[in-house]
């Protein structure tokens with residue numbers, strides 16, 4: 033009843049005895065769709081994808097023991113990327129729970145998932161009564177969304193699941209975050225702006241999580257400050273605005289990192305500034321510039337990069353109030369210089385000429401072919417970086433990927449979750465390695481006839497790690513190319529019931545495919561792109 037009241041798009045799960053009563057209750061009520069995945073990890077990633085799109089908590093469920101441990105990876109993923117997911121695991125009957133901590137196990141499939149998940153959740157609950165279980169749901173729903181968002185875990189013993197409770201509605205308004213802004217902060221902020229010649233905004237994932245994309249756009253237009261994005265910030269801004277200067281970081285666009293280096297004031301909205309963004313050389317990153325950080329989580333503000341001005345605040349509130357600041361800059365000379373550099377060093381030139389299907393050209397082709405898609409869901413590896421570098425997002429298009437955890441196998445199930453939360457077609461981009469972690473979910477896509485364009489970038493290897501080996505291990509490719517092989521993806525897709533399946537090996541084939549593929553976008557289709565194993569994720573920047 034609680035789940036139904038919250039009008040969540042679906043509950044994602046893989047069945048098991050210890051959650052069977054709860055699943056049955058949701059099914060009998062008939063108000064929430066129950067989506068079966070082929071692995072609990074996929075259920076978790078699907079819930080994460082769904083929550084990122086619906087902007088409210090989603091539910092993933094798994095049974096006790098292996099079902100629960102299979103949920104640990106998505107729990108960590110949603111914790112690091114601040115996504116509100118409510119994970120519910122079944123637990124053995126309270127009578128079966130071990131009482132002596134030195135005993136390994138008492139009940140069958142008994143496992144202390146709460147202890148294991150404690151450090152990767154905002155809170156874990158092991159209710160002792162049915163009323164406590166209900167209260168945990170109520171509190172967990174609010175807590176997962178409060179302040180910096182993130183997952184909670186509720187581990188419910190099977191005997192509690194069978195109790196009947198009188199239901200009382202739970203519509204409680206989320207307490208508004210107390211403002212921590214005062215005029216002094218804005219005065220100081222303005223004084224940094226005024227002193228800067230080349231201010232630059234770095235947009236992180238926190239902007240969208242803080243529901244502040246619109247306010248950010250107003251702020252940027254009003255102030256005239258150009259901007260760059262981190263991986264998770266890519267879909268919070270317009271890519272067609274002339275102030276957009278690209279994707280930064282270790283594998284960022286060369287011109288975006290140049291802008292970062294040349295800026296004399298970096299204003300960071302909701303980004304952790306982790307090593308993928310700053311490189312290892314922190315002092316190099318900070319050279320010749322002032323840094324302002326705005327974040328809801330003060331633990332981030334005291335993290336790797338010390339800011340000249342650190343503001344702990346709800347980003348939406350900060351941006352709204354900043355619209356009143358009297359400030360405007362003409363950044364044209366700075367923008368023009370960076371754009372000239374971009375023209376001289378376009379992204380596709382990073383690959384050598386003899387690569388038959390340039391992966392950056394491929395990503396550009398995908399963005400023009402699927403300019404009307406709801407968004408892209410991208411896995412982990414070189415293909416992820418090629419996508420981040422070269423996909424041009426249309427306004428409102430989403431870009432989901434596993435940021436902080438970087439979990440291979442995220443994209444296919446997350447695209448399932450996204451497809452349940454927002455209509456329109458979704459482009460899922462995976463590597464050949466990642467696809468082998470998630471391929472059972474092809475069945476989920478076919479079963480629910482989801483409008484997902486499955487793209488596999490097949491370079492015959494764990495490319496990202498092979499690239500690392502190339503650079504650091506004299507090209508010994510143990511475990512990445514050696515010992516690695518793929519199934520015939522064409523046959524695999526057909527075996528799962530995909531009707532529209534194609535393999536592309538060169539840029540000329542791409543062009544002739546555009547029309548056909550556009551026709552396929554309504555239902556599931558499977559596109560395999562064969563990319564030379566010598567193609568790399570470049571440039572590899574250090575600052």
Ligand SMILES: Cc1ncc(C[n+]2csc(CCOP(=O)(O)OP(=O)(O)O)c2C)c(N)n1
Nearest residue numbers: 413414415440463464465466493494495496
């Ligand atoms: C679950 C998991 N295991 C291992 C890794 C380490 N890892 C990062 S990228 C990568 C290779 C991915 O291979 P593929 O999907 O083929 O992508 P490519 O880099 O070739 O584009 C690996 C093994 C990871 N990030 N996640």
Ligand SMILES: [Mg+2]
Nearest residue numbers: 463464493495
């Ligand atoms: Mg690969």
